[in-house]
Amino acid sequence: MNPTIKPEADPPAGSKAGPQPGQGPAAIARRVMRQADRAALATAQRDAGGWPYPSLVLTALDHDASPLLLISDLADHTANIKADPRAGLLFDGTGGLAEPLTGPRVSVLGRMEVTEDPRHRARFLARHESAGFYAGFADFTVWRMVVERAHLVAGFGRIHWITAGDLLYQLSDTETLALREPDVVEHMNEDHADAVELYATVLLGQPGGGWKLTGVDPEGCDLRLGGRTARLDFERPVADAEAARMELVRLVRKARTGSNETKA
Structure with missing residues:
Protein backbone atom coordinates (compact mmCIF):
# COMPACT_ATOMS: atom_id res chain seq x y z
CA MET A 1 0.00 0.00 0.00
CA ASN A 2 1.58 3.26 -1.09
CA PRO A 3 1.32 6.25 1.24
CA THR A 4 -1.18 8.99 0.43
CA ILE A 5 0.36 12.25 1.55
CA LYS A 6 -0.10 15.91 0.77
CA PRO A 7 2.05 17.10 -2.15
CA GLU A 8 5.15 19.13 -1.45
CA ALA A 9 6.21 22.37 -3.08
CA ASP A 10 8.90 22.57 -5.73
CA PRO A 11 12.55 21.97 -4.70
CA PRO A 12 15.11 24.71 -4.17
CA ALA A 13 16.84 25.64 -7.43
CA GLY A 14 19.78 23.40 -8.17
CA SER A 15 18.87 20.71 -5.63
CA LYS A 16 19.37 17.36 -7.35
CA ALA A 17 18.23 15.39 -4.31
CA GLY A 18 15.52 17.85 -3.36
CA PRO A 19 11.77 17.34 -3.40
CA GLN A 20 10.13 16.93 -6.76
CA PRO A 21 6.77 18.49 -7.66
CA GLY A 22 3.89 16.39 -6.37
CA GLN A 23 5.98 14.28 -4.00
CA GLY A 24 4.93 13.74 -0.41
CA PRO A 25 7.22 13.41 2.62
CA ALA A 26 7.69 9.63 2.41
CA ALA A 27 8.63 9.74 -1.28
CA ILE A 28 11.02 12.64 -0.68
CA ALA A 29 12.65 10.78 2.20
CA ARG A 30 13.11 7.61 0.16
CA ARG A 31 14.62 9.59 -2.69
CA VAL A 32 17.20 11.18 -0.40
CA MET A 33 18.01 7.78 1.07
CA ARG A 34 18.26 6.04 -2.29
CA GLN A 35 20.57 8.72 -3.69
CA ALA A 36 23.01 8.46 -0.80
CA ASP A 37 25.79 5.89 -0.63
CA ARG A 38 26.79 6.76 2.95
CA ALA A 39 25.25 7.96 6.19
CA ALA A 40 26.10 9.01 9.72
CA LEU A 41 25.35 6.16 12.11
CA ALA A 42 24.41 6.96 15.71
CA THR A 43 24.69 4.21 18.32
CA ALA A 44 24.73 4.12 22.13
CA GLN A 45 28.33 3.78 23.33
CA ARG A 46 28.25 0.62 25.43
CA ASP A 47 31.24 1.45 27.68
CA ALA A 48 30.50 5.16 28.17
CA GLY A 49 27.12 5.20 29.82
CA GLY A 50 25.15 5.12 26.58
CA TRP A 51 26.50 8.39 25.23
CA PRO A 52 25.65 8.91 21.53
CA TYR A 53 28.44 7.66 19.29
CA PRO A 54 28.38 8.96 15.68
CA SER A 55 30.31 7.25 12.90
CA LEU A 56 30.40 7.18 9.10
CA VAL A 57 29.17 4.10 7.26
CA LEU A 58 28.60 3.09 3.66
CA THR A 59 24.99 2.25 2.89
CA ALA A 60 22.82 0.46 0.39
CA LEU A 61 19.04 0.11 0.44
CA ASP A 62 16.84 -2.91 -0.09
CA HIS A 63 14.01 -2.61 -2.59
CA ASP A 64 11.66 -1.41 0.11
CA ALA A 65 14.25 1.21 1.22
CA SER A 66 15.38 -0.65 4.36
CA PRO A 67 19.01 0.42 4.99
CA LEU A 68 21.77 -2.18 4.63
CA LEU A 69 25.25 -1.93 6.16
CA LEU A 70 28.38 -4.06 5.81
CA ILE A 71 30.36 -3.47 8.99
CA SER A 72 33.16 -5.11 10.94
CA ASP A 73 32.73 -6.81 14.29
CA LEU A 74 35.90 -4.99 15.34
CA ALA A 75 34.28 -1.55 15.00
CA ASP A 76 32.93 0.28 18.04
CA HIS A 77 29.57 0.91 16.36
CA THR A 78 29.11 -2.84 15.78
CA ALA A 79 29.86 -3.65 19.41
CA ASN A 80 27.39 -0.93 20.37
CA ILE A 81 24.51 -2.34 18.33
CA LYS A 82 25.21 -5.84 19.61
CA ALA A 83 24.65 -4.46 23.11
CA ASP A 84 21.74 -2.20 22.10
CA PRO A 85 20.33 -2.68 18.58
CA ARG A 86 18.68 0.73 18.52
CA ALA A 87 20.35 3.04 16.02
CA GLY A 88 19.87 6.11 13.87
CA LEU A 89 21.06 6.87 10.35
CA LEU A 90 21.31 10.39 8.95
CA PHE A 91 21.10 10.59 5.15
CA ASP A 92 22.26 13.96 3.83
CA GLY A 93 20.75 15.27 0.59
CA THR A 94 22.17 18.79 0.83
CA GLY A 95 25.40 18.29 -1.12
CA GLY A 96 26.23 21.07 -3.57
CA LEU A 97 23.74 23.56 -2.17
CA ALA A 98 24.91 27.08 -1.41
CA GLU A 99 22.57 27.02 1.60
CA PRO A 100 22.63 23.45 2.97
CA LEU A 101 19.85 24.08 5.48
CA THR A 102 17.43 24.63 2.59
CA GLY A 103 18.03 21.06 1.39
CA PRO A 104 16.60 17.71 2.48
CA ARG A 105 17.98 15.32 5.09
CA VAL A 106 16.46 12.24 6.69
CA SER A 107 17.06 10.70 10.11
CA VAL A 108 15.95 7.06 10.15
CA LEU A 109 15.41 5.30 13.47
CA GLY A 110 15.23 1.56 13.93
CA ARG A 111 16.82 -1.59 15.27
CA MET A 112 19.74 -3.30 13.59
CA GLU A 113 19.67 -7.02 12.86
CA VAL A 114 22.07 -9.36 11.08
CA THR A 115 20.80 -10.56 7.72
CA GLU A 116 21.96 -13.76 6.06
CA ASP A 117 19.95 -13.07 2.89
CA PRO A 118 22.49 -13.38 0.04
CA ARG A 119 20.51 -10.84 -1.95
CA HIS A 120 21.24 -8.16 0.66
CA ARG A 121 24.98 -8.83 0.47
CA ALA A 122 24.86 -8.83 -3.33
CA ARG A 123 22.95 -5.53 -3.40
CA PHE A 124 25.46 -3.88 -1.06
CA LEU A 125 28.45 -5.09 -3.07
CA ALA A 126 26.87 -3.97 -6.33
CA ARG A 127 26.49 -0.50 -4.81
CA HIS A 128 30.02 -0.56 -3.34
CA GLU A 129 32.20 -2.66 -5.63
CA SER A 130 35.37 -1.76 -3.70
CA ALA A 131 33.89 -3.37 -0.58
CA GLY A 132 34.46 -6.72 -2.26
CA PHE A 133 38.08 -6.41 -1.12
CA TYR A 134 37.11 -6.95 2.52
CA ALA A 135 33.57 -8.35 2.36
CA GLY A 136 34.89 -11.91 2.64
CA PHE A 137 36.78 -11.26 5.86
CA ALA A 138 35.36 -13.26 8.77
CA ASP A 139 34.65 -10.18 10.87
CA PHE A 140 32.45 -8.42 8.28
CA THR A 141 28.69 -8.92 8.46
CA VAL A 142 25.69 -7.46 6.64
CA TRP A 143 23.19 -5.72 8.89
CA ARG A 144 19.69 -4.53 8.02
CA MET A 145 17.82 -1.78 9.84
CA VAL A 146 14.28 -2.68 10.86
CA VAL A 147 12.85 0.80 10.48
CA GLU A 148 10.53 2.19 13.14
CA ARG A 149 10.15 5.78 11.92
CA ALA A 150 11.96 8.59 10.16
CA HIS A 151 12.29 12.35 10.48
CA LEU A 152 12.46 14.39 7.29
CA VAL A 153 13.62 17.97 7.12
CA ALA A 154 13.00 19.08 3.53
CA GLY A 155 13.95 22.71 4.11
CA PHE A 156 12.91 25.54 6.39
CA GLY A 157 9.54 24.80 7.96
CA ARG A 158 9.09 21.55 6.03
CA ILE A 159 9.48 18.97 8.78
CA HIS A 160 7.70 15.62 9.03
CA TRP A 161 7.76 12.52 11.17
CA ILE A 162 7.12 9.48 8.96
CA THR A 163 6.01 6.04 10.16
CA ALA A 164 7.77 2.91 8.93
CA GLY A 165 4.56 1.86 7.18
CA ASP A 166 4.64 5.02 5.08
CA LEU A 167 8.40 5.22 4.57
CA LEU A 168 9.03 1.69 3.38
CA TYR A 169 7.98 1.06 -0.20
CA GLN A 170 5.49 -1.76 -0.54
CA LEU A 171 4.47 -3.14 -3.90
CA SER A 172 2.85 -6.47 -4.62
CA ASP A 173 5.17 -9.00 -6.24
Whole structure:
Protein backbone atom coordinates (compact mmCIF):
# COMPACT_ATOMS: atom_id res chain seq x y z
CA MET A 1 0.00 0.00 0.00
CA ASN A 2 1.58 3.26 -1.09
CA PRO A 3 1.32 6.25 1.24
CA THR A 4 -1.18 8.99 0.43
CA ILE A 5 0.36 12.25 1.55
CA LYS A 6 -0.10 15.91 0.77
CA PRO A 7 2.05 17.10 -2.15
CA GLU A 8 5.15 19.13 -1.45
CA ALA A 9 6.21 22.37 -3.08
CA ASP A 10 8.90 22.57 -5.73
CA PRO A 11 12.55 21.97 -4.70
CA PRO A 12 15.11 24.71 -4.17
CA ALA A 13 16.84 25.64 -7.43
CA GLY A 14 19.78 23.40 -8.17
CA SER A 15 18.87 20.71 -5.63
CA LYS A 16 19.37 17.36 -7.35
CA ALA A 17 18.23 15.39 -4.31
CA GLY A 18 15.52 17.85 -3.36
CA PRO A 19 11.77 17.34 -3.40
CA GLN A 20 10.13 16.93 -6.76
CA PRO A 21 6.77 18.49 -7.66
CA GLY A 22 3.89 16.39 -6.37
CA GLN A 23 5.98 14.28 -4.00
CA GLY A 24 4.93 13.74 -0.41
CA PRO A 25 7.22 13.41 2.62
CA ALA A 26 7.69 9.63 2.41
CA ALA A 27 8.63 9.74 -1.28
CA ILE A 28 11.02 12.64 -0.68
CA ALA A 29 12.65 10.78 2.20
CA ARG A 30 13.11 7.61 0.16
CA ARG A 31 14.62 9.59 -2.69
CA VAL A 32 17.20 11.18 -0.40
CA MET A 33 18.01 7.78 1.07
CA ARG A 34 18.26 6.04 -2.29
CA GLN A 35 20.57 8.72 -3.69
CA ALA A 36 23.01 8.46 -0.80
CA ASP A 37 25.79 5.89 -0.63
CA ARG A 38 26.79 6.76 2.95
CA ALA A 39 25.25 7.96 6.19
CA ALA A 40 26.10 9.01 9.72
CA LEU A 41 25.35 6.16 12.11
CA ALA A 42 24.41 6.96 15.71
CA THR A 43 24.69 4.21 18.32
CA ALA A 44 24.73 4.12 22.13
CA GLN A 45 28.33 3.78 23.33
CA ARG A 46 28.25 0.62 25.43
CA ASP A 47 31.24 1.45 27.68
CA ALA A 48 30.50 5.16 28.17
CA GLY A 49 27.12 5.20 29.82
CA GLY A 50 25.15 5.12 26.58
CA TRP A 51 26.50 8.39 25.23
CA PRO A 52 25.65 8.91 21.53
CA TYR A 53 28.44 7.66 19.29
CA PRO A 54 28.38 8.96 15.68
CA SER A 55 30.31 7.25 12.90
CA LEU A 56 30.40 7.18 9.10
CA VAL A 57 29.17 4.10 7.26
CA LEU A 58 28.60 3.09 3.66
CA THR A 59 24.99 2.25 2.89
CA ALA A 60 22.82 0.46 0.39
CA LEU A 61 19.04 0.11 0.44
CA ASP A 62 16.84 -2.91 -0.09
CA HIS A 63 14.01 -2.61 -2.59
CA ASP A 64 11.66 -1.41 0.11
CA ALA A 65 14.25 1.21 1.22
CA SER A 66 15.38 -0.65 4.36
CA PRO A 67 19.01 0.42 4.99
CA LEU A 68 21.77 -2.18 4.63
CA LEU A 69 25.25 -1.93 6.16
CA LEU A 70 28.38 -4.06 5.81
CA ILE A 71 30.36 -3.47 8.99
CA SER A 72 33.16 -5.11 10.94
CA ASP A 73 32.73 -6.81 14.29
CA LEU A 74 35.90 -4.99 15.34
CA ALA A 75 34.28 -1.55 15.00
CA ASP A 76 32.93 0.28 18.04
CA HIS A 77 29.57 0.91 16.36
CA THR A 78 29.11 -2.84 15.78
CA ALA A 79 29.86 -3.65 19.41
CA ASN A 80 27.39 -0.93 20.37
CA ILE A 81 24.51 -2.34 18.33
CA LYS A 82 25.21 -5.84 19.61
CA ALA A 83 24.65 -4.46 23.11
CA ASP A 84 21.74 -2.20 22.10
CA PRO A 85 20.33 -2.68 18.58
CA ARG A 86 18.68 0.73 18.52
CA ALA A 87 20.35 3.04 16.02
CA GLY A 88 19.87 6.11 13.87
CA LEU A 89 21.06 6.87 10.35
CA LEU A 90 21.31 10.39 8.95
CA PHE A 91 21.10 10.59 5.15
CA ASP A 92 22.26 13.96 3.83
CA GLY A 93 20.75 15.27 0.59
CA THR A 94 22.17 18.79 0.83
CA GLY A 95 25.40 18.29 -1.12
CA GLY A 96 26.23 21.07 -3.57
CA LEU A 97 23.74 23.56 -2.17
CA ALA A 98 24.91 27.08 -1.41
CA GLU A 99 22.57 27.02 1.60
CA PRO A 100 22.63 23.45 2.97
CA LEU A 101 19.85 24.08 5.48
CA THR A 102 17.43 24.63 2.59
CA GLY A 103 18.03 21.06 1.39
CA PRO A 104 16.60 17.71 2.48
CA ARG A 105 17.98 15.32 5.09
CA VAL A 106 16.46 12.24 6.69
CA SER A 107 17.06 10.70 10.11
CA VAL A 108 15.95 7.06 10.15
CA LEU A 109 15.41 5.30 13.47
CA GLY A 110 15.23 1.56 13.93
CA ARG A 111 16.82 -1.59 15.27
CA MET A 112 19.74 -3.30 13.59
CA GLU A 113 19.67 -7.02 12.86
CA VAL A 114 22.07 -9.36 11.08
CA THR A 115 20.80 -10.56 7.72
CA GLU A 116 21.96 -13.76 6.06
CA ASP A 117 19.95 -13.07 2.89
CA PRO A 118 22.49 -13.38 0.04
CA ARG A 119 20.51 -10.84 -1.95
CA HIS A 120 21.24 -8.16 0.66
CA ARG A 121 24.98 -8.83 0.47
CA ALA A 122 24.86 -8.83 -3.33
CA ARG A 123 22.95 -5.53 -3.40
CA PHE A 124 25.46 -3.88 -1.06
CA LEU A 125 28.45 -5.09 -3.07
CA ALA A 126 26.87 -3.97 -6.33
CA ARG A 127 26.49 -0.50 -4.81
CA HIS A 128 30.02 -0.56 -3.34
CA GLU A 129 32.20 -2.66 -5.63
CA SER A 130 35.37 -1.76 -3.70
CA ALA A 131 33.89 -3.37 -0.58
CA GLY A 132 34.46 -6.72 -2.26
CA PHE A 133 38.08 -6.41 -1.12
CA TYR A 134 37.11 -6.95 2.52
CA ALA A 135 33.57 -8.35 2.36
CA GLY A 136 34.89 -11.91 2.64
CA PHE A 137 36.78 -11.26 5.86
CA ALA A 138 35.36 -13.26 8.77
CA ASP A 139 34.65 -10.18 10.87
CA PHE A 140 32.45 -8.42 8.28
CA THR A 141 28.69 -8.92 8.46
CA VAL A 142 25.69 -7.46 6.64
CA TRP A 143 23.19 -5.72 8.89
CA ARG A 144 19.69 -4.53 8.02
CA MET A 145 17.82 -1.78 9.84
CA VAL A 146 14.28 -2.68 10.86
CA VAL A 147 12.85 0.80 10.48
CA GLU A 148 10.53 2.19 13.14
CA ARG A 149 10.15 5.78 11.92
CA ALA A 150 11.96 8.59 10.16
CA HIS A 151 12.29 12.35 10.48
CA LEU A 152 12.46 14.39 7.29
CA VAL A 153 13.62 17.97 7.12
CA ALA A 154 13.00 19.08 3.53
CA GLY A 155 13.95 22.71 4.11
CA PHE A 156 12.91 25.54 6.39
CA GLY A 157 9.54 24.80 7.96
CA ARG A 158 9.09 21.55 6.03
CA ILE A 159 9.48 18.97 8.78
CA HIS A 160 7.70 15.62 9.03
CA TRP A 161 7.76 12.52 11.17
CA ILE A 162 7.12 9.48 8.96
CA THR A 163 6.01 6.04 10.16
CA ALA A 164 7.77 2.91 8.93
CA GLY A 165 4.56 1.86 7.18
CA ASP A 166 4.64 5.02 5.08
CA LEU A 167 8.40 5.22 4.57
CA LEU A 168 9.03 1.69 3.38
CA TYR A 169 7.98 1.06 -0.20
CA GLN A 170 5.49 -1.76 -0.54
CA LEU A 171 4.47 -3.14 -3.90
CA SER A 172 2.85 -6.47 -4.62
CA ASP A 173 5.17 -9.00 -6.24
CA THR A 174 8.19 -6.73 -5.81
CA GLU A 175 10.15 -9.90 -5.02
CA THR A 176 9.88 -10.72 -8.71
CA LEU A 177 12.03 -7.72 -9.60
CA ALA A 178 14.40 -8.29 -6.69
CA LEU A 179 15.19 -11.82 -7.85
CA ARG A 180 15.80 -10.70 -11.44
CA GLU A 181 17.71 -7.54 -10.56
CA PRO A 182 21.22 -9.04 -11.10
CA ASP A 183 20.21 -10.17 -14.59
CA VAL A 184 18.81 -6.74 -15.49
CA VAL A 185 21.93 -4.94 -14.21
CA GLU A 186 24.34 -7.31 -15.97
CA HIS A 187 22.39 -7.08 -19.24
CA MET A 188 22.38 -3.28 -19.21
CA ASN A 189 26.07 -2.99 -18.38
CA GLU A 190 27.26 -5.60 -20.88
CA ASP A 191 24.87 -5.06 -23.78
CA HIS A 192 23.67 -1.47 -23.36
CA ALA A 193 26.56 0.44 -21.85
CA ASP A 194 25.82 3.30 -24.24
CA ALA A 195 22.32 3.61 -22.79
CA VAL A 196 23.65 3.71 -19.24
CA GLU A 197 26.07 6.46 -20.24
CA LEU A 198 23.19 8.46 -21.74
CA TYR A 199 21.17 8.09 -18.55
CA ALA A 200 23.99 9.72 -16.62
CA THR A 201 25.13 12.37 -19.05
CA VAL A 202 21.90 13.46 -20.77
CA LEU A 203 19.17 12.77 -18.22
CA LEU A 204 21.17 13.52 -15.07
CA GLY A 205 23.69 16.04 -16.38
CA GLN A 206 26.72 14.12 -15.14
CA PRO A 207 30.15 14.16 -16.82
CA GLY A 208 30.82 11.12 -19.01
CA GLY A 209 33.43 8.45 -18.52
CA GLY A 210 31.94 4.97 -18.30
CA TRP A 211 28.98 4.90 -15.92
CA LYS A 212 27.63 1.56 -14.72
CA LEU A 213 24.24 0.50 -13.46
CA THR A 214 24.53 -0.85 -9.90
CA GLY A 215 20.91 -1.52 -9.00
CA VAL A 216 17.28 -1.42 -10.10
CA ASP A 217 14.39 -1.12 -7.65
CA PRO A 218 10.67 -0.35 -8.04
CA GLU A 219 11.26 3.42 -8.02
CA GLY A 220 14.37 3.82 -10.17
CA CYS A 221 17.95 2.78 -10.79
CA ASP A 222 21.36 3.55 -9.30
CA LEU A 223 24.47 4.44 -11.30
CA ARG A 224 28.13 4.75 -10.37
CA LEU A 225 31.36 6.02 -11.88
CA GLY A 226 34.32 5.69 -9.54
CA GLY A 227 33.47 7.71 -6.44
CA ARG A 228 30.46 9.39 -8.05
CA THR A 229 26.92 8.08 -7.69
CA ALA A 230 23.70 9.12 -9.40
CA ARG A 231 20.04 8.23 -9.08
CA LEU A 232 17.59 8.02 -11.98
CA ASP A 233 13.93 7.92 -10.98
CA PHE A 234 11.33 6.00 -12.96
CA GLU A 235 8.25 7.81 -14.20
CA ARG A 236 6.07 5.08 -12.72
CA PRO A 237 6.76 2.19 -10.30
CA VAL A 238 7.81 -1.18 -11.69
CA ALA A 239 7.10 -4.56 -10.10
CA ASP A 240 8.96 -7.01 -12.31
CA ALA A 241 11.84 -7.30 -14.76
CA GLU A 242 9.67 -6.76 -17.85
CA ALA A 243 8.22 -3.53 -16.47
CA ALA A 244 11.74 -2.41 -15.57
CA ARG A 245 12.93 -3.19 -19.10
CA MET A 246 10.12 -1.14 -20.63
CA GLU A 247 10.91 1.82 -18.38
CA LEU A 248 14.64 1.60 -19.16
CA VAL A 249 13.82 1.56 -22.88
CA ARG A 250 11.58 4.59 -22.46
CA LEU A 251 14.31 6.44 -20.62
CA VAL A 252 16.98 5.73 -23.23
CA ARG A 253 14.63 6.95 -25.96
CA LYS A 254 14.12 10.11 -23.97
CA ALA A 255 17.88 10.48 -23.53
CA ARG A 256 18.57 9.98 -27.24
CA THR A 257 15.96 12.57 -28.13
CA GLY A 258 17.55 14.98 -25.71
CA SER A 259 21.00 14.21 -27.07
CA ASN A 260 19.89 14.89 -30.64
CA GLU A 261 18.26 18.15 -29.61
CA THR A 262 21.48 19.23 -27.90
CA LYS A 263 23.53 18.50 -31.03
CA ALA A 264 21.07 20.37 -33.20
